[in-house]
Amino acid sequence: MWPLKTYPETDPAKRSNYWAKCLTALLLFTATPVALGLAQGTEAEPQEELPDEGALEKIEEATRFLENITRSWKGFHFAPGDFPAGAGFVYGVGYTPLGPDGLASDAELPNRANVDLVASYSTRQYYQVGFDLTLRDLGGVPLSMAFQVKANELPQEDFFGFGPASLEQDRTNYLMRSLEVGAGLQFRPFKGWSLGGGMTHLSPRIGSGRDDRFPSTEELFDETTIPGFQRQPNFWRYHGSLGYDYRDQPSNPRVGGFYGGRLSSFRDRDLDTYHFRHFEGDLQQYLPLPKSSVIALRLNLVMTDFSTGNAVPFYYMPALGGGEKLRGFREFRFRDLNSLLLTAEYRWQAWPSFNMTLFVDAGKVTFDHADLNFRDLETSYGIGFRFYSPEALLLRLDLAFSREGFIPLFRYIHVF
Numbered sequence: 001m002w003p004l005k006t007y008p009e010t011d012p013a014k015r016s017n018y019w020a021k022c023l024t025a026l027l028l029f030t031a032t033p034v035a036l037g038l039a040q041g042t043e044a045e046p047q048e049e050l051p052d053e054g055a056l057e058k059i060e061e062a063t064r065f066l067e068n069i070t071r072s073w074k075g076f077h078f079a080p081g082d083f084p085a086g087a088g089f090v091y092g093v094g095y096t097p098l099g100p101d102g103l104a105s106d107a108e109l110p111n112r113a114n115v116d117l118v119a120s121y122s123t124r125q126y127y128q129v130g131f132d133l134t135l136r137d138l139g140g141v142p143l144s145m146a147f148q149v150k151a152n153e154l155p156q157e158d159f160f161g162f163g164p165a166s167l168e169q170d171r172t173n174y175l176m177r178s179l180e181v182g183a184g185l186q187f188r189p190f191k192g193w194s195l196g197g198g199m200t201h202l203s204p205r206i207g208s209g210r211d212d213r214f215p216s217t218e219e220l221f222d223e224t225t226i227p228g229f230q231r232q233p234n235f236w237r238y239h240g241s242l243g244y245d246y247r248d249q250p251s252n253p254r255v256g257g258f259y260g261g262r263l264s265s266f267r268d269r270d271l272d273t274y275h276f277r278h279f280e281g282d283l284q285q286y287l288p289l290p291k292s293s294v295i296a297l298r299l300n301l302v303m304t305d306f307s308t309g310n311a312v313p314f315y316y317m318p319a320l321g322g323g324e325k326l327r328g329f330r331e332f333r334f335r336d337l338n339s340l341l342l343t344a345e346y347r348w349q350a351w352p353s354f355n356m357t358l359f360v361d362a363g364k365v366t367f368d369h370a371d372l373n374f375r376d377l378e379t380s381y382g383i384g385f386r387f388y389s390p391e392a393l394l395l396r397l398d399l400a401f402s403r404e405g406f407i408p409l410f411r412y413i414h415v416f
Helices: 014-036 053-069
Strands: 076-078 090-095 112-122 127-136 145-161 172-187 193-208 235-245 256-267 277-291 293-305 338-351 354-366 378-388 394-402 405-411
Touching: 354 394
Parallel strands: none
Antiparallel strands: 076 090, 090 112, 112 127, 127 145, 145 172, 172 193, 193 235, 235 256, 256 277, 277 293, 293 338, 338 354, 354 378, 378 394, 394 405
């Protein structure tokens, strides 16, 4: 059992050191382009046009089919939502109103309102409904404002216990409902740079899992040792972010990089038990190679911290496993207070709208910050196939392997 105990660094001086480390890490994450990116050219090599081969004609037909089902029609479009990998087959619809000029309201124009309504459902009875409003470049200034409302029901979320020693055979599931209402600002003072901040009201609720293949979490684990399982307060989440992005095209980058950090503070509104802080840093680098190929690298770091008498709810702890992080393991396979993830991909453009990928993931979760190192990492590897439109990723199929077996992953969003 993972004990419900206070984090060892409860001394005020140590907590101050923790936040000093976070701020230092944030500056290092965003200052990296001075050492790496600015020395590297941002112009990718011209992509070679491969000859028309019969085997690849099928790929082109499949891409056209995917483009047809995802293309907007009078503002309506396919919207798969952002469900976890274990949600099953996902379908949904979104609506983005068109302006008087016939363009979608998310056109990159100043003083323009981007409105999006989404409703998604899955074969495992996951659902999501959401509303987004973004006001871009207010008054011609590079300042944008966003409002969001989102409701989820996730009835079969996996829980294996805490820490790197959790066991595959201890797989359980729980239900999570949530309502999020938030607002934020983003300021872009210079090309590639962004500063952001905002606040969100969170209303999570936990219940018994509905996946009959596995026990519900409270049937195998002692609820009293799982922070946040028995009672769930409402939260205010306050956050600030800093990022630098000089990728050539964010939807399918071949050169450049992204370096960002985000600090969040969660405030328990009801129980005065779950006040905690959260830092996430993300580094991405893309190195172009000959023959329309690229090496993509990523480092993702998540740290949490809380003071004496408080804890972090298990559903807000960082986790590894699933469609984006440590792909050879089940969703949420490893969960604890901190996580480290390293990813390397070799991406080859076999066709203008089709990429093939070889990937390796390595990562770990830890209870203590001091254990965030490169020892005893879990690893996964595999091959991927990605279909693209000129604007974005259409579909991703990853075939992932690890010491726990083989997992096929169908996703509509990129890994990074």
